[in-house]
Amino acid sequence: LRLDPPLAAALEELRLMPNDIGGTPPEVYFALDKPYENNAYELSQGKRLYAWYGCGSCHGEDGRGGIGPSFLDGWWLYGPEMVSVVASIHDGRPHGMPAFKDKITSEQIWQLAGYIRTIGAYTATTAAPGRNDDRQMRPAENRAPAAILFDQGPTPLHSDQGPSP
Amino acid sequence: MKRLIAILVVATGSFTLAACEGNQSVLDAHGSSAVELKQLIIWIVAACSLVWAIVMVVLIWALWRSRGGRFPARSAADQRMTFAVIGGVAATVVVIAGFTIFSFLTTRALSEAGSGDLTIKISGTQWWWKATYVNPDHLPSFDIANELHIPVGRNIRLLLATDDVIHSLWVPSLAGKQDLIPGRSNQLAIRADQPGIYRGQCAEFCGLQHSHMAILVIVESEVAFDRWVDLQNLPAAEPGDAEARAGELVFLTKPCAACHTIRGTDAKGVTGPDLTHVGSRRTIGAGLFDTTRGSLAAWIADPQTLKPGNNMPLVPLSSDELRQVSAYLASLQ
Numbered sequence: 001l002r003l004d005p006p007l008a009a010a011l012e013e014l015r016l017m018p019n020d021i022g023g024t025p026p027e028v029y030f031a032l033d034k035p036y037e038n039n040a041y042e043l044s045q046g047k048r049l050y051a052w053y054g055c056g057s058c059h060g061e062d063g064r065g066g067i068g069p070s071f072l073d074g075w076w077l078y079g080p081e082m083v084s085v086v087a088s089i090h091d092g093r094p095h096g097m098p099a100f101k102d103k104i105t106s107e108q109i110w111q112l113a114g115y116i117r118t119i120g121a122y123t124a125t126t127a128a129p130g131r132n133d134d135r136q137m138r139p140a141e142n143r144a145p146a147a148i149l150f151d152q153g154p155t156p157l158h159s160d161q162g163p164s165p
Numbered sequence: 166m167k168r169l170i171a172i173l174v175v176a177t178g179s180f181t182l183a184a185c186e187g188n189q190s191v192l193d194a195h196g197s198s199a200v201e202l203k204q205l206i207i208w209i210v211a212a213c214s215l216v217w218a219i220v221m222v223v224l225i226w227a228l229w230r231s232r233g234g235r236f237p238a239r240s241a242a243d244q245r246m247t248f249a250v251i252g253g254v255a256a257t258v259v260v261i262a263g264f265t266i267f268s269f270l271t272t273r274a275l276s277e278a279g280s281g282d283l284t285i286k287i288s289g290t291q292w293w294w295k296a297t298y299v300n301p302d303h304l305p306s307f308d309i310a311n312e313l314h315i316p317v318g319r320n321i322r323l324l325l326a327t328d329d330v331i332h333s334l335w336v337p338s339l340a341g342k343q344d345l346i347p348g349r350s351n352q353l354a355i356r357a358d359q360p361g362i363y364r365g366q367c368a369e370f371c372g373l374q375h376s377h378m379a380i381l382v383i384v385e386s387e388v389a390f391d392r393w394v395d396l397q398n399l400p401a402a403e404p405g406d407a408e409a410r411a412g413e414l415v416f417l418t419k420p421c422a423a424c425h426t427i428r429g430t431d432a433k434g435v436t437g438p439d440l441t442h443v444g445s446r447r448t449i450g451a452g453l454f455d456t457t458r459g460s461l462a463a464w465i466a467d468p469q470t471l472k473p474g475n476n477m478p479l480v481p482l483s484s485d486e487l488r489q490v491s492a493y494l495a496s497l498q
Contacts, residue, residue, distance in 0.1 A: 001469055001474050003469075102418060103422075107479075
């Protein structure tokens with residue numbers, strides 16, 4: 001529940017590739033055992049923050065997209081890595097994504113990034129955020145919902161899908 | 166031995182009396198519905214005590230009598246037994262029917278106060294209370310957290326709602342409990358008959374900090390209430406000195422403003438408590454501390470140690486920034 005301030009400060013030290021896409025999370029993230037991907041509490045906090053900070057006004061309340069890109073289609077403009085998502089929220093991206101580094105704390109940015117990556121996950125995980133109170137309009141976060149839709153391997157493609165999303 | 170008994174009597178007596186007083190006690194009733202409920206409690210306890218005493222007397226008498234060993238004729242015993250059973254059943258029916266009618270009447274008296282002439286929306290959140298005062302004459306409504314001001318002697322209608330989990334509003338000195346249920350809107354009618362400060366508490370377990378979810382109800386005269394409403398309608402006070410001005414800048418440029426509103430500034434977050442007049446409130450953190458500059462600074466410096474699990478994040482601030490922000494917030498009278 002309480003992240004020590006030195007750890008929170010260390011979480012800011014992303015090592016991004018020169019093009020700001022991909023890279024390595026800070027050492028402390030591995031030392032903590034990747035809590036923002038593996039811990040249901042952190043994922044739930046991310047889900048709450050997604051609604052709190054109005055992410056849905058551009059990306060859709062259920063992540064289906066709108067003015068901003070969708071999180072459901074399995075297509076990541078800046079790659080699916082955790083660091084890329086964190087960097088997108090922290091520093092913003094061209095064409096409309098604002099920088100949140102002065103608006104929310106670094107811990108909250110990591111929580112949000114962890115949750116956002118579960119929205120359109122390809123693979124099942126054991127950790128999931130809390131369920132919605134209202135009707136779930138998309139597959140649950142910890143299932144492997146999109147595998148059949150996005151797997152281009154030997155398994156047959158979904159009939160609605162082209163060769164790539 | 167006599168002295169021991171005397172001490173025990175005095176001790177238990179003072180404990181019992183202590184529970185009857187204070188600003189959060191069912192037995193210290195100062196609201197119309199609380200008085201009705203108190204009467205119900207006292208009558209039921211009295212009737213049950215009387216029944217218990219009678220049963221005990223009859224039991225002791227029966228045990229005493231059977232020592233005699235003199236049995237009357239069988240038919241006479243049967244007849245007496247029949248009378249005793251009929252009498253017992255009749256007494257039980259009368260007592261229970263009496264309780265039922267009495268509690269029906271009390272319930273009706275509770276809802277009669279519902280023709281309220283002042284409506285306040287109350288929203289329970291993990292773990293604090295938000296109260297929204299709707300101004301009658303098209304002024305924008307204003308929000309306040311963890312504190313309720315009401316005029317004495319007027320019927321107040323509280324509209325209760327929540328978005329997360331079930332909470333329950335309970336101000337024992339003024340009214341009974343009423344649940345706040347997601348997706349439902351409940352009502353509670355209160356009328357305070359005496360000015361004072363009454364403490365309320367969430368009465369339905371709602372998570373980690375359920376115990377730190379208190380609300381103060383401040384009952385004041387009509388004049389004082391109107392003055393308070395006028396004050397609350399104003400935007401936040403301009404910071405007076407340089408330190409507070411710097412604090413305002415810190416508040417607006419750090420993550421604070423993403424969740425908190427201070428009317429009159431650019432801080433427009435709606436997910437945290439409205440801080441427009443935070444310095445004028447009696448407590449912070451839903452009854453966690455009295456509002457002082459020191460407690461505000463402590464709360465901002467490390468909210469997760471003081472109230473673990475609450476939704477206020479630890480915002481990294483330098484010691485100067487912390488001093489400035491706390492001076493600014495304390496100045497928001």
